[in-house]
Amino acid sequence: MLEARLREAALLKRLLDSIKELVTDANFECNEEGISLQAMDNSHVALVSVKLDALGFQRYRCDRPIPLGVNLASLTKVLKCAKDDDICVVKCSDDADVLNLTYEARSSDRIAEYDLKLMDIDSDTLGIPDTEYDARVTMPASEFTRIVRDLSQLGESVRIEVSKEGVRFASDGEAANGNVLLKQTESAREKYKDYGKDQEEPEPKEEGDDDDDEPKEEDDEDREEGSSKGKKKVKKEKVGGKVKKEAADDVDMDDADEDEDKEKSDDGEEEKDSDDEDSSSKKRKRPTTNGKPAKKAKKGEQGGAPADDGGVFIEMNQHVALTFSLKYLVNFSKSQTLSNTVQLMMSSDVPLLCSYKFGQGEIKYYLAPKIGEE
Template sequence: MLELRLVQGSLLKKVVESIKELVTDAKFDCSPTGFSLQAFDSSHLALVSLLLRSEGFHHYRCDRNISMGMNLDTVAKMLKFAGHDDIITLKADDASDSVTFMFESPRQDKSSKFEMKLMDIESEHLGMPEAEYHAIVRMPSVEFSWICKHLSSIGDTVVISVTNENEGVEFSSTGDIVTANSVYKHNTTVDGEVNVEMNEPVSLRFALRYLNSFTKASPLSTTVTLSLSSELPLVVEYKIAEMGYIRFYLPPKIDED
């Protein structure tokens, strides 16, 4: 038996909105310790990893490990029926091929119920070992979203650099006519603090269309963490209150092509 009750139902709506552009069909894994997801985008290049710990739910019951395959566009359409302050409950029996979504207003004067067929989705769970990165950048999520959006009007890729010279983090993009460079200094305040830790200088190029997709998770957290290393994919992480996180992994582009 699975039963999850989330008083802050808007959180689930934000989670689904943040990943449905990347992932069409996803398998959510539920265990006694939490609700998680790991899935690649259609090109098998970007990876999204989600964790919502059991203690963050108002009520959490999961008698045994269960996997639920869902179409995220369908889930997003259902969640449109939930008000911003609605309480959301998910229920599924152990042997069931469907999951029930229930939305209740805080005053319990309105409720909606949906039953959705589950999908059989094959996926491989990848272990993500802890690694030491060359540089870690923490900055306001709205600022990261802003710079990615505006650099997209210049070029298709962005070079993210953390070096001794820039004393912070630099975002640069080159188009046919214009080259743009923006530097955020360590510990400056731009609607929040920018913190840069550098173990080794690093400068890597990434596709902006993916980064702009990742920034759809900005409503989940005021801060974003970028972990960079020349040997590892970029990790873009948004903490979800005290519940967990959503992480996006993206390998750097080898060249401009």
């Protein structure tokens, strides 16, 4: 029995759009660790490997390993019937010949169910050996997409060269030639140095971290921000020539407030104190959540990928230059919808590894280099 509940159907849509032009029929292998797919294109030049981790689902259950043989074009049509924000539930019973997909709308009580016929597909899972690559380039996925699409207008192949100068993409066509050089930036070095090794992204600096430089207005302000629950501000208003204090429940009166009560006989000083508190309260007006200063939104995409800022990070053991088909690279670049960041890993006479990490898992493409065109 398989039951997998996804928060949004958009993930499966983007995933299918990334691989449907490379692969026609494929087996989704389901087990207790998650759902995976591995398939080659018809010409056996490119291989795609997809992994959806079980922890990324709202609910996941798989009693025993189940292969789901599907036609990707048919599955794409069924997924188009779902809205991007619909909750998607995938179910399949043991030895069943259909795959059930249920779409639950968030904004209404609408529930749609579709059954997709499964296929018997004979496919061997290839053992992909661990490879120590000579060069690793981490760059924004949008930049990679732009480069391969631009160069595909000129020729059919692209030469990717990684050197101390940077990474260069060059294409020679019948009517025109073109090349793009991307140099490494220091900001990208800091941003990408742990990408692919540790999914956790460093906690960004909070807005409130610079508050130490501000002068401390009064002691009760410090205690107000340091309290676990957060104390509410005491309101003052003048009633009949006297200052009346209104406070909500759980307000602690500090020594400074008690001193103010003793000085109520002097109206001039009370008005001055009231004005001082109003000015200090303006300084304290910051967006809060549960009594604490709001944090900046985390940069980057799902899965801890850094934000797309145009930086390039290069790790190189030796100079590498290989030639690849642009048609396949353009297809690979469609995974930009899944992740902001792409990694290109290269070694001489070894297939290129093009990897996209996202919150739910990872998609990898392997492409054999062209021989005799370097």
